[in-house]
Amino acid sequence: MSNEISTLRAKCPLVQAITNYVTVNDVANAILAIGGSPVMADYEKEVEDFVRLADALLINVGTLTDGEILGMHKAGVKANELGVPVVFDPVGAGAGPGRNKTVMELLKDVHFAAIKGNLSEMAFIAGRDVVTRGVDSSMDEKAADPVEIARICSEKYNTVVAITGKVDTVCYKGRVARIYSGSPMMGRITGTGCMLGGVISAFVGALEDPFVATASALGSMGAAGKKAEERAKDLGTGSFRTFLIDALSMMDDGKLSKYGLVEYEG
Amino acid sequence: MSNEISTLRAKCPLVQAITNYVTVNDVANAILAIGGSPVMADYEKEVEDFVRLADALLINVGTLTDGEILGMHKAGVKANELGVPVVFDPVGAGAGPGRNKTVMELLKDVHFAAIKGNLSEMAFIAGRDVVTRGVDSSMDEKAADPVEIARICSEKYNTVVAITGKVDTVCYKGRVARIYSGSPMMGRITGTGCMLGGVISAFVGALEDPFVATASALGSMGAAGKKAEERAKDLGTGSFRTFLIDALSMMDDGKLSKYGLVEYEG
Amino acid sequence: MSNEISTLRAKCPLVQAITNYVTVNDVANAILAIGGSPVMADYEKEVEDFVRLADALLINVGTLTDGEILGMHKAGVKANELGVPVVFDPVGAGAGPGRNKTVMELLKDVHFAAIKGNLSEMAFIAGRDVVTRGVDSSMDEKAADPVEIARICSEKYNTVVAITGKVDTVCYKGRVARIYSGSPMMGRITGTGCMLGGVISAFVGALEDPFVATASALGSMGAAGKKAEERAKDLGTGSFRTFLIDALSMMDDGKLSKYGLVEYEG
Numbered sequence: 001m002s003n004e005i006s007t008l009r010a011k012c013p014l015v016q017a018i019t020n021y022v023t024v025n026d027v028a029n030a031i032l033a034i035g036g037s038p039v040m041a042d043y044e045k046e047v048e049d050f051v052r053l054a055d056a057l058l059i060n061v062g063t064l065t066d067g068e069i070l071g072m073h074k075a076g077v078k079a080n081e082l083g084v085p086v087v088f089d090p091v092g093a094g095a096g097p098g099r100n101k102t103v104m105e106l107l108k109d110v111h112f113a114a115i116k117g118n119l120s121e122m123a124f125i126a127g128r129d130v131v132t133r134g135v136d137s138s139m140d141e142k143a144a145d146p147v148e149i150a151r152i153c154s155e156k157y158n159t160v161v162a163i164t165g166k167v168d169t170v171c172y173k174g175r176v177a178r179i180y181s182g183s184p185m186m187g188r189i190t191g192t193g194c195m196l197g198g199v200i201s202a203f204v205g206a207l208e209d210p211f212v213a214t215a216s217a218l219g220s221m222g223a224a225g226k227k228a229e230e231r232a233k234d235l236g237t238g239s240f241r242t243f244l245i246d247a248l249s250m251m252d253d254g255k256l257s258k259y260g261l262v263e264y265e266g
Numbered sequence: 267m268s269n270e271i272s273t274l275r276a277k278c279p280l281v282q283a284i285t286n287y288v289t290v291n292d293v294a295n296a297i298l299a300i301g302g303s304p305v306m307a308d309y310e311k312e313v314e315d316f317v318r319l320a321d322a323l324l325i326n327v328g329t330l331t332d333g334e335i336l337g338m339h340k341a342g343v344k345a346n347e348l349g350v351p352v353v354f355d356p357v358g359a360g361a362g363p364g365r366n367k368t369v370m371e372l373l374k375d376v377h378f379a380a381i382k383g384n385l386s387e388m389a390f391i392a393g394r395d396v397v398t399r400g401v402d403s404s405m406d407e408k409a410a411d412p413v414e415i416a417r418i419c420s421e422k423y424n425t426v427v428a429i430t431g432k433v434d435t436v437c438y439k440g441r442v443a444r445i446y447s448g449s450p451m452m453g454r455i456t457g458t459g460c461m462l463g464g465v466i467s468a469f470v471g472a473l474e475d476p477f478v479a480t481a482s483a484l485g486s487m488g489a490a491g492k493k494a495e496e497r498a499k500d501l502g503t504g505s506f507r508t509f510l511i512d513a514l515s516m517m518d519d520g521k522l523s524k525y526g527l528v529e530y531e532g
Numbered sequence: 533m534s535n536e537i538s539t540l541r542a543k544c545p546l547v548q549a550i551t552n553y554v555t556v557n558d559v560a561n562a563i564l565a566i567g568g569s570p571v572m573a574d575y576e577k578e579v580e581d582f583v584r585l586a587d588a589l590l591i592n593v594g595t596l597t598d599g600e601i602l603g604m605h606k607a608g609v610k611a612n613e614l615g616v617p618v619v620f621d622p623v624g625a626g627a628g629p630g631r632n633k634t635v636m637e638l639l640k641d642v643h644f645a646a647i648k649g650n651l652s653e654m655a656f657i658a659g660r661d662v663v664t665r666g667v668d669s670s671m672d673e674k675a676a677d678p679v680e681i682a683r684i685c686s687e688k689y690n691t692v693v694a695i696t697g698k699v700d701t702v703c704y705k706g707r708v709a710r711i712y713s714g715s716p717m718m719g720r721i722t723g724t725g726c727m728l729g730g731v732i733s734a735f736v737g738a739l740e741d742p743f744v745a746t747a748s749a750l751g752s753m754g755a756a757g758k759k760a761e762e763r764a765k766d767l768g769t770g771s772f773r774t775f776l777i778d779a780l781s782m783m784d785d786g787k788l789s790k791y792g793l794v795e796y797e798g
Binding site: 014016021024025028029032033037038039040041042043045046048049050052053054065067241242243244245246247248249250 | 552553554555557558594595596597598624627628629630631634663665666667668720721722723767768769770771773774
């Protein structure tokens with residue numbers, strides 16, 4: 001049996017998140033539920049102070065201001081300097097020139113330990129010609145092969161890449177993991193993608209290997225989604241949201257092994 | 267039996283919302299629960315990109331910054347240019363000179379397909395001398411007739427007008443609808459008014475007729491409020507909030523017809 | 533039996549909150565649940581308009597922008613001028629020079645009726661050499677005596693001081709209250725500290741005596757935390773969050789007296 005959850009909980013990594021105001025509360029609660037300690041400081045005049053305390057930094061571009069973008073760059077550069085791993089959630093990459101510019105400039109200035117996105121966001125980062133539909137993927141696995149897209153992004157930016165979808169994909173340096181857990185109800189509430197970014201950051205801040213950390217995060221979210229679906233399917237999506245945090249908070253090594261459905265290939 | 271809910275769900279309209287940071291998560295979840303797809307982009311340098319993808323735009327002035335106000339004007343003007351319907355939620359109109367100026371300038375620059383507010387907010391827009399108590403109405407139906415106020419606003423701004431209250435009122439070009447559903451518990455949590463703005467936007471983005479769309483949104487929220495009250499009344503307002511989203515996500519044409527209590531007059 | 537809850541509910545104080553975007557929704561719902569009316573206006577061009585309507589003002593520095601800091605100063609100064617009590621939640625005080633500067637400048641410009649924080653935040657304000665771990669206390673009762681820290685802060689700033697911890701402490705002008713209720717689950721979700729700031733503000737806006745108001749707020753949160761823990765302990769932290777708001781909304785004078793475990797000393 002793996003010990004990723006117990007390792008994370010023993011360390012209780014401090015995760016600094018610079019994220020969007022839509023799902024920031026969900027991200028903080030997801031980080032706490034899985035066993036980390038969140039701090040959501042994003043003010044450009046203090047981000048570097050908090051990076052000094054952090055075990056991982058999350059950058060999520062879901063909503064933006066001039067000040068937040070400046071804070072993302074300052075925090076990312078400082079984290080690189082101090083060796084604090086940075087996780088990137090390029091929400092809406094591919095949706096239009098404004099968002100695309102922000103994403104590309106962050107990729108230029110900051111080295112990321114892990115990047116996660118849906119298929120059309122990551123296809124945009126891989127250099128494909130794609131228009132993301134707002135914050136939802138405009139592509140499915142028939143339109144592009146997630147393993148191929150993930151490999152291209154991973155090599156281009158020397159980073160772990162996770163692509164979410166019906167089956168999730170994680171790639172890094174020739175290693176591939178596929179995650180078969182999860183629930184269609186996860187797409188019927190806002191924030192599950194952002195929460196995943198927070199959970200990846202907590203694992204990356206606690207475990208040595210960022211590939212295993214990222215796959216474990218996807219397995220944990222997937223196992224939690226399945227459990228929440230069982231409890232909520234006759235009730236509705238409000239209950240699903242509550243039960244998803246419940247399930248993350250009750251996660252343990254045994255549940256991740258049994259219900260996470262993480263398959264390591266290659 | 268009407269088919270507003272099934273029509274909305276079949277179309278899954280993309281709703282762009284520029285809204286306040288207090289209830290933005292509730293608004294996104296309400297849009298998803300009723301069957302739309304939300305994107306909450308409000309950054310002035312990218313709002314127009316997202317308007318191009320959107321089926322409807324929501325502008326809610328609950329909290330503000332210079333940048334957000336600029337984004338509201340840019341997005342609203344672009345939406346008018348492209349024929350994307352815009353819904354306005356003038357939260358706190360009448361509360362003081364700062365908020366009032368923002369509301370009046372948006373009404374000058376942007377044509378709205380629908381405006382919703384409580385009685386004192388809409389009385390302010392109708393030109394009455396009124397002081398709104400923060401974000402709560404300072405008037406009841408004894409202080410002013412909602413049908414009269416709604417008619418004045420509707421003619422002045424050539425828009426569907428919805429006024430929330432014990433009984434809700436919708437007016438447009440001589441047509442009137444009154445909605446008798448809802449629950450007093452809706453006033454005991456934050457965000458039900460803002461969620462309604464999101465739900466109106468989803469309907470307006472999916473249905474041909476903005477008057478029927480707005481009345482259907484009020485009926486859906488009212489039916490959901492009643493259902494949530496039944497489940498939560500012995501538990502409390504935290505459960506009510508969860509169950510309200512549950513009920514929106516479980517809404518269908520039959521429930522809206524039976525529990526929405528929408529009466530079309532005139 | 534005390535009558536703090538019924539007094540608060542009869543008055544329904546309007547609480548203006550300038551707070552962080554992480555937990556703003558929780559703060560608004562907590563204020564509503566205990567019986568107040570929240571308005572979260574923080575835009576520097578309108579904060580003073582809303583202070584004129586308010587019974588209490590809350591300033592919480594959890595996340596910041598230049599505009600919000602300006603709004604905090606303008607609102608705080610106006611509230612002092614009008615005699616509206618101001619409550620301060622110096623989130624993350626001690627975490628780094630940026631945050632510390634913001635906290636100290638607010639303490640210089642604004643007189644607070646009550647200040648609440650965890651032990652390391654308040655130790656920083658008392659002038660101790662301390663580094664707060666993000667937004668969590670880096671000290672426990674072995675590292676410093678909360679009653680002593682609270683007394684120093686209270687005298688220095690002529691204000692009621694509340695220090696949260698396993699046992700909470702409230703001090704003012706030689707009076708001390710200790711609160712023995714609460715639950716360890718309160719630290720496993722985000723926002724319970726911020727919600728407490730909102731609840732203190734509602735009590736301070738409704739009761740004559742800010743010392744009793746603050747102690748009653750801590751007793752109410754503690755009683756609600758205990759009740760929520762009973763319902764949620766086998767479910768998880770998502771349910772706990774919902775049940776905490778439930779319990780606040782169901783609070784009454786009898787429950788506060790019985791389960792709040794407020795002991796007035798000296």
